[in-house]
Amino acid sequence: MKAPPFAYHDPRSRDDLIGLLAELENAKLLAGGQSLVPMLNFRVVAPDHLIDINRIPDLAGIRLSADDVVLGAMTRQCDLQASADLAASAPIIREALAHVGHFQTRSRGTIGGSCCHLDPAAELPALCALFDAEFDVAGPNGARVVKVGDWFKGYLESALEEREYLQSIRLRRWPAGHGYGFSEYARRRGDFAIAGAGALLEFAKDARIRRAAIVVFGVEPAPVRLAEAEQMLVGQTFSETLLAEAAAQASALDAMADVHVSAAYRRRLAGVVTRRALTEAVRLAREAV
Amino acid sequence: MSARKISLTVNGQAVEAEVEARVNLADFVRQAIGLTGTHVGCEHGVCGACTIIVDGRPARACLMLAVQADGAEVETVESLGTPEALSELQQAFRDRHALQCGFCTPGMLMTIEALLRVEASPTREQVRDVLSGNLCRCTGYQAIVDAALDAAKARRGTR
Ligand SMILES: Cc1cc2nc3c(=O)[nH]c(=O)nc-3n(C[C@@H](O)[C@H](O)[C@H](O)COP(=O)(O)OP(=O)(O)OC[C@H]3O[C@@H](n4cnc5c(N)ncnc54)[C@H](O)[C@@H]3O)c2cc1C
Ligand code: FES
Numbered sequence: 001m002k003a004p005p006f007a008y009h010d011p012r013s014r015d016d017l018i019g020l021l022a023e024l025e026n027a028k029l030l031a032g033g034q035s036l037v038p039m040l041n042f043r044v045v046a047p048d049h050l051i052d053i054n055r056i057p058d059l060a061g062i063r064l065s066a067d068d069v070v071l072g073a074m075t076r077q078c079d080l081q082a083s084a085d086l087a088a089s090a091p092i093i094r095e096a097l098a099h100v101g102h103f104q105t106r107s108r109g110t111i112g113g114s115c116c117h118l119d120p121a122a123e124l125p126a127l128c129a130l131f132d133a134e135f136d137v138a139g140p141n142g143a144r145v146v147k148v149g150d151w152f153k154g155y156l157e158s159a160l161e162e163r164e165y166l167q168s169i170r171l172r173r174w175p176a177g178h179g180y181g182f183s184e185y186a187r188r189r190g191d192f193a194i195a196g197a198g199a200l201l202e203f204a205k206d207a208r209i210r211r212a213a214i215v216v217f218g219v220e221p222a223p224v225r226l227a228e229a230e231q232m233l234v235g236q237t238f239s240e241t242l243l244a245e246a247a248a249q250a251s252a253l254d255a256m257a258d259v260h261v262s263a264a265y266r267r268r269l270a271g272v273v274t275r276r277a278l279t280e281a282v283r284l285a286r287e288a289v
Numbered sequence: 290m291s292a293r294k295i296s297l298t299v300n301g302q303a304v305e306a307e308v309e310a311r312v313n314l315a316d317f318v319r320q321a322i323g324l325t326g327t328h329v330g331c332e333h334g335v336c337g338a339c340t341i342i343v344d345g346r347p348a349r350a351c352l353m354l355a356v357q358a359d360g361a362e363v364e365t366v367e368s369l370g371t372p373e374a375l376s377e378l379q380q381a382f383r384d385r386h387a388l389q390c391g392f393c394t395p396g397m398l399m400t401i402e403a404l405l406r407v408e409a410s411p412t413r414e415q416v417r418d419v420l421s422g423n424l425c426r427c428t429g430y431q432a433i434v435d436a437a438l439d440a441a442k443a444r445r446g447t448r
């Protein structure tokens with residue numbers, strides 16, 4: 001189908017954007033358009049105003065500091081994928097991006113769009129959860145920072161207020177040599193996953209796990225950290241028993257069901273992808289030692 | 290509604306037009322410019338038939354508004370070759386029988402064209418990966434992958 005009519009605005013600065021957000025009623029922001037334009041074409045959304053943020057020059061970019069990686073909301077998925085800095089400091093990101101849509105959608109799709117749209121199976125919000133991200137948002141009433149735990153409000157719902165926009169996302173870096181693993185299962189390459197998992201591990205010199213982060217996505221309406229499994233792993237030397245216990249926790253999540261996939265199958269897959277992600281993280285962490 | 294004046298280049302030619310904001314880039318190149326090589330299948334980003342190259346990158350023309358292409362360089366399948374002088378990629382499609390009904394072909398060609406510009410020697414696996422974004426109901430894909438690899442080889446030989 002074709003998009004319904006709307007008034008189109010393309011602000012050239014953040015100030016102009018804030019002005020439009022303050023003034024316009026029933027407006028939507030347009031980033032990469034890879035989720036919003038299908039919704040317009042299907043007419044599941046019908047905004048009166050579309051505010052295209054593609055021409056605001058400083059909303060994209062990748063900045064690294066000793067502790068953080070800051071990603072501008074309008075950074076394209078293909079640019080994240082191509083970044084050597086990102087591949088060196090947080091290699092799981094490149095791994096995951098290979099699963100975000102297709103070559104042709106990644107050239108327009110942005111990280112900000114993905115994190116505001118919040119498909120339950122989206123990889124990038126899941127990585128934000130894994131890296132304890134902070135979301136830098138702004139609007140007519142000023143700027144604020146939202147912690148990742150508060151960002152996910154529910155199915156396709158973020159903590160953004162109606163007149164706010166996402167400026168950038170700050171990820172906490174892990175030390176060099178950390179192990180990482182990413183695994184998802186989709187019926188076809190590029191489709192949204194039925195279930196997926198990411199894991200980060202850091203080992204101490206005595207081969208005990210110093211720190212662990214595990215995220216499971218596509219299973220509940222928003223990505224979930226397996227906090228209990230993470231705590232269980234810390235201080236231990238890795239074993240098959242621990243792996244099985246972590247996978248069991250993923251399989252105990254409150255899985256969604258839809259016309260294609262039952263909750264039981266999703267739970268089962270959640271365990272499988274968690275096991276695979278952790279196994280890979282352990283392998284890479286050991287290789288790095 | 291809100292019509293806008295835009296100027297862009299399409300296949301190297303300057304184009305100026307007035308366009309309504311809700312018109313997508315696929316409809317614009319087909320209807321306003323008359324380049325009907327770009328096909329429209331699903332209009333929600335899934336089939337890849339509308340794939341074109343915008344500022345050097347492959348994109349779904351159905352998911353971009355024409356107004357967003359103001360100032361852009363757009364390339365469509367018509368830019369690749371002519372019936373008398375097919376590009377290496379088009380020739381490889383013909384030689385390998387990489388099309389049947391031809392509906393998906395413009396998108397396939399533009400996707401592979403975009404790939405070969407950034408990756409002159411793709412592996413079979415890389416070709417399969419990028420083609421996951423283009424659906425074909427006829428060929429079974431193998432001949433398309435073969436044609437892409439042939440074209441890569443031919444281009445390496447001549448450029
Ligand atoms: C065929 C296909 C397959 C796909 N497969 C996957 C997949 O496997 N995994 C995956 O994660 N995604 C997938 N996607 C979606 C992905 O491509 C989109 O890029 C992403 O979901 C949205 O990003 P966008 O930049 O395109 O945002 P848009 O579509 O422009 O916007 C999405 C929403 O976010 C809002 N928004 C965008 N930016 C901001 C901002 N800075 N501040 C406030 N609000 C904002 C918009 O108003 C809109 O509501 C797929 C898309 C297609 C077409
Ligand atoms: S028509 Fe654009 S992807 Fe199908």
Ligand code: FES
Nearest residue numbers: 389390425426427
């Ligand atoms: S040749 Fe018919 S759809 Fe591909």
